[in-house]
Amino acid sequence: MSIVVSELRHTYNEGTPARSEALRGVSVVIERGQWVSIVGHTGSGKSTLAQHLNLLLLPQSGSVSIDGTDVTRDAKNLRGLRRRVGLVFQYPEQQFFAETVRDEIEFAPLNWGVTGRELDECVEMAVRSSGLDPALLGSNPFAISGGQRRRAALASVLSMRPDYLVLDEPTAGLDAAGIRELRQLMASVRDEGMGVVQVTHDLEGALANSDRILVLERGVGVTCGDAESVAEYLLRSPVQGLLMPPLARFIAGLRERGIHLPLTAGVGDVINSLEERLGCEV
């Protein structure tokens, strides 16, 4: 079960002077139970790709298939397919419109015709998965704290029970505690079998948390793989807008001084290697 994106192209404002090619042939596979990060500079095509994953945008060229169904060939089923992929926009809490948190969370399932006990279950499950404080269900979504608001926004997407969750810059504007909690939440829905896609320009966070990373540069996927292979690629061939994380830069500096470590090595490994080297010198 996976979303397969193949040779996807997308051009905005085709035929006008403002024409811009956002995606120029991107391929990627997103499996359920995996966390994939899409990283790239501002304007690299990350958000355009994310919007194709839940079919807000349809392929102009190339294809997107969800669990084996090619969306361009099965346009009648668009609604059903869209329901499988929950999309959380940047600053999702800015899009609240309902008067209570519960109304906000119920909105999507109600639109799918879910009612009664099933609706209550949807809400309950969404509240549990998002870590939202259930006591806030009756509150006005604009009157709760920033961290809880982000959770309420997530709950309102999780209530559709999607198989995939796509989040556009989910940690923007959150403080350290908020970021930690959100990452735990993403890991836990991934572990429950959901496919998680995170669009971000935080390369360090992507390297540390995701199973696979797709790097976009000017609409092209330049590399895709696990953290170490992507870090090695970026060290060899710098990509516009992405800077090597400081610890990886430090490790690259150690390599030049004869200490060889993986670029994604942890702090403990770095210290051990340094102590070993300095111990030898003494």
Add this chain to the structure above:
Amino acid sequence: MQGVTYSYQGATAPAVTGVDLEVNPGEWLALVGANGSGKSTLAKICNALQIPTQGVCRVMGLDSSDPANTGEIRRNVALVFQNPEDQIVASIVEEDVAFGPENLGLPSGEIQIRVDRALELTGLLEYRGRGSSSLSGGQKQRLALAGALAMSPCALVLDESTSMLDPEGRESFLGCIGELNAQGMTIVQITHRMEEAVRAGRIAVMERGRVVWDGAPELFFGGEYLRWGFEEPLEFALHRELLARGILPGATLPVAEDMLRSLCL
């Protein structure tokens, strides 16, 4: 600021409580704290967008609660927000930069000089005739900064001004801020990113509306910041461990290149 307290209308608790803080000319102060700790409110008090409900804020000796001083304070303390779209007003880059000085009623020659200088400082000279909306996120944030600089302020207050930028955009923006500070501009930088605060000459921590710590970066990054629950970037954790083991000398900052130099391998 002396004993500054600020309460929003209808709020149950003040956003800022009893803050005493003095920022000296030419200083670069990083104001750090969790979401909702009162940082942005304090930023708005700095340029008289908000007036303390108790206590007093003086900018260059001028009491911000006296409406006669408001204009003078706002000309001298420029605020740059998180989202540059919030403060870009004109469709052409140079017209946007000229907007502030034009509103001051300055002669056109003076406006031109200010616009040129602000565009030069922010590296946007080659974009002067471009449409503001065609700029990248990083360029837009520098445009917002240029608009602020054209007012010839003495101080810049940056409220999470880099949070929407990609890492390269952030580097170029902060590089620009560093140069301005080196030329004597006072900087108050609000951030919750430790790797940004490390550039400042002084750190103040806010928690629940109060300034709870205020001191030198070397002391703060020597481990003090962990007390306040900030996320520890990996290179900071490495730095702390290497200091504790005596592998790094005490005055090193948690910056990869600084640490490599100090290691003498």
